[in-house]
Every structure is written in structure tokens, then in C-alpha cells.
Amino acid sequence: MNFANVSVADLDSASTSAMNGAAFGIVKMSHDGKVTDYNDWQSKFTGMSKSAVIGKHFFSQVAPCTNNFMVSQKYDAGATLDESLDYTFTLKMAPTPVKLRLLKGANSQYLLCNK
Amino acid sequence: MSQEQELERLYEFLYVAPVALVEFGQDGTIRMANPRLAQVFNRISMGAYFPNFFDFLDKYIPSLLAVIKAFDADNGEIQENVRYSVDVPAEQGSERLWFDITVARQEQDRYFASLNNVTQQMKLAEQNHYRDQWLSAITNHLQHHVFFTIDAVGIVDSWNRTGEVVLGTISTHAIGMSLLEIVECDANELEKCMSLAAKRGVASFSATMTDRHHQRVSGQINLQSILDMKGDLQGYSVVLSLS
Numbered sequence: 281m282n283f284a285n286v287s288v289a290d291l292d293s294a295s296t297s298a299m300n301g302a303a304f305g306i307v308k309m310s311h312d313g314k315v316t317d318y319n320d321w322q323s324k325f326t327g328m329s330k331s332a333v334i335g336k337h338f339f340s341q342v343a344p345c346t347n348n349f350m351v352s353q354k355y356d357a358g359a360t361l362d363e364s365l366d367y368t369f370t371l372k373m374a375p376t377p378v379k380l381r382l383l384k385g386a387n388s389q390y391l392l393c394n395k
Numbered sequence: 396m397s398q399e400q401e402l403e404r405l406y407e408f409l410y411v412a413p414v415a416l417v418e419f420g421q422d423g424t425i426r427m428a429n430p431r432l433a434q435v436f437n438r439i440s441m442g443a444y445f446p447n448f449f450d451f452l453d454k455y456i457p458s459l460l461a462v463i464k465a466f467d468a469d470n471g472e473i474q475e476n477v478r479y480s481v482d483v484p485a486e487q488g489s490e491r492l493w494f495d496i497t498v499a500r501q502e503q504d505r506y507f508a509s510l511n512n513v514t515q516q517m518k519l520a521e522q523n524h525y526r527d528q529w530l531s532a533i534t535n536h537l538q539h540h541v542f543f544t545i546d547a548v549g550i551v552d553s554w555n556r557t558g559e560v561v562l563g564t565i566s567t568h569a570i571g572m573s574l575l576e577i578v579e580c581d582a583n584e585l586e587k588c589m590s591l592a593a594k595r596g597v598a599s600f601s602a603t604m605t606d607r608h609h610q611r612v613s614g615q616i617n618l619q620s621i622l623d624m625k626g627d628l629q630g631y632s633v634v635l636s637l638s
Contacts, residue, residue: 343430375433
């Protein structure tokens with residue numbers, strides 16, 4: 281799985297183990313922003329286990345720093361989305377420049393995170 | 396709860412804390428920060444990354460940087476909730492964000508700061524400031540009307556230039572007076588009028604009063620109820636209109 285060119289269809293069909301094998305973070309969400317999957321990379325770098333974030337609203341309960349027009353509101357703009365941007369996360373409270381990829385398809389939406 | 400779960404809860408607390416927190420060293424190097432601080436950086440410029448807090452301050456809040464550098468005690472509170480503004484890009488154009496910033500020096504090489512976004516409060520305060528100026532412009536130019544407020548039992552609790560110009564009563568004298576000392580009317584009639592205004596919002600009656608030339612003049616007294624945010628009566632605004 282490649283950060284730059286993985287598609288929504290690839291992610292929709294990926295098994296949990298395939299997602300856990302990715303060398304970047306994957307947050308899978310329903311269209312209302314609830315976390316439905318959270319891969320090992322994301323868990324390792326945020327310090328939050330999958331069980332702690334599943335079912336929570338990603339933009340308000342997990343990563344409120346993304347609850348703005350640059351990230352969360354992009355998902356509301358249309359039926360599909362594929363946009364990359366530079367961002368700063370505080371992974372385990374260490375400010376870290378990351379690259380985000382925002383993806384949205386018919387069934388789910390994804391936030392990909394790469395250092 | 397295992398140590399791992401406790402750590403996770405601590406992370407969650409810091410991730411969702413509604414205030415930006417940062418720890419930095421004597422040279423400004425950021426050692427820890429929570430997502431709210433990242434959000435401030437990202438608002439300034441998408442993907443903006445400041446490994447050094449002083450670089451951020453130098454560019455956007457240089458006066459705070461000067462305050463921190465001037466603090467020469469080994470530890471202690473440098474400042475508490477001092478307000479600063481930062482202009483950031485918005486979805487359309489730009490926006491001014493306001494922060495209350497507290498900075499403390501924990502040890503010689505260890506500082507903590509919190510940045511509390513108070514932009515919404517500032518917007519409300521600004522609206523009130525504009526409204527005050529607008530009201531002031533009106534009251535400064537009225538010749539035959541007096542505006543003031545009374546509390547729920549009829550005691551003057553605010554006064555302005557209109558009362559000085561028309562009635563010749565200065566603010567320090569007027570505040571604390573009963574409305575009955577300003578207008579000559581029957582106490583029962585005034586009470587009735589206040590009850591009516593409390594019930595319906597507005598009420599008026601006629602009365603006489605003494606103007607600044609010590610002449611008795613007649614006029615109309617209009618009362619409008621002032622309610623607090625819960626809808627409870629706090630007093631009345633009064634407009635005296637001289638005939």
C-alpha cells in the first residue's frame with residue numbers, strides 16, 4: 281500500500297491486516313466522521329489504541345486540531361475527495377510535520393497520515 | 396487500570412484539551428505541545444511547523460518574546476492571561492485570532508505556556524464597543540430627550556450626557572436617585588407604569604420635571620423593560636421626551 285497513490289477502492293477492500301501493514305497512518309471513518317478503523321501505524325505514533333478511538337467522532341473527539349476548514353470541512357464539500365496537504369500534528373505531544381491525504385468515497389472516508 | 400491505559404487516558408486528555416499547551420526550553424525549542432497548539436500553527440499557515448516557540452513568537456507576537464526574555468528569575472509566573480492578536484488566513488480572506496496567554500518558568504531551562512483562544516469573546520466585546528459608540532453618537536446630539544436606566548425598583552443606575560444637557564443633573568448626582576426625584580408624578584402611577592412595562596415590554600405616562608434652567612416643563616416618560624439572558628427583569632430604560 282502506497283501513501284501517494286492508494287485509492288479509496290483499495291482501502292475499502294483492504295483487510296485490517298493489510299491496513300496494519302501500511303507504513304503510514306490510516307484512519308477510516310463513516311461519512312459522519314465516526315472512526316471505524318485505525319491502523320497500527322496511527323496507533324503507534326499517537327499513543328491511542330484502536331479500541332480507544334473506534335466509534336468516536338474523529339474531528340471533535342480524537343483529533344480536534346483537524347476540526348477546521350483545512351481538514352474536516354473538506355469532507356463536507358462533495359461526494360468524493362482526494363486532496364493532500366502539509367500539516368502539523370502533535371504525535372505523543374511532539375509537534376511533527378506530516379503530510380495528510382484526505383480521501384472520500386461512496387462508502388467511507390479516510391485520513392492518511394505520513395511523516 | 397494498567398499503566399498503558401493510564402498513559403492513553405493522559406494522551407487523550409492532552410489531545411482534546413480545549414486550550415493550547417506548550418513546553419519549551421530556554422532557547423525556545425518546543426519539547427511538548429498538544430494539538431491545539433498545532434492548530435494555531437496550522438491556522439497561521441497550512442502545514443506551518445515551528446520547532447522553536449521563540450521563532451513563532453518573533454514572527455507573530457514579538458512583544459511576548461520580549462517579556463519572556465526579560466524575565467530573569469529562575470522560576471515563577473511570567474504573565475497570566477495577557478491578550479494578544481494574530482492575523483491568520485481564513486477560508487475567505489483573513490481573520491484576527493485573539494489569545495489569552497499565560498507563561499510560567501518551571502525551571503531555568505523549562506517553560507510552560509497556555510494559549511486560550513478568546514476570539515469569540517473578543518468579537519462580542521467588539522460588537523458592544525461599536526454599539527456603545529453608536530449610542531454615544533446619538534446621546535451627544537439630543538437636545539430634548541433624556542436617556543437613562545433605572546433598576547427594577549426605580550432607582551437610576553446609569554446616566555449620560557443627555558441628562559446633563561436637558562436637566563442639568565450630573566451623573567454622580569443622578570445615579571442612586573429615585574425616578575420620582577427626577578419627574579413629578581404620582582408614585583402609584585409610576586408603579587403601575589413599571590408593572591405594565593414589565594408585563595408588556597413598554598409603557599408610558601405624562602409628567603412634569605424641572606429643566607436645567609429651573610423651568611418646569613412637561614413631557615412624556617417612556618419605559619422599556621430590560622431583561623437578562625434568562626428573561627428575568629433587571630430594570631428599565633427610560634426616555635424622557637420634553638414637550
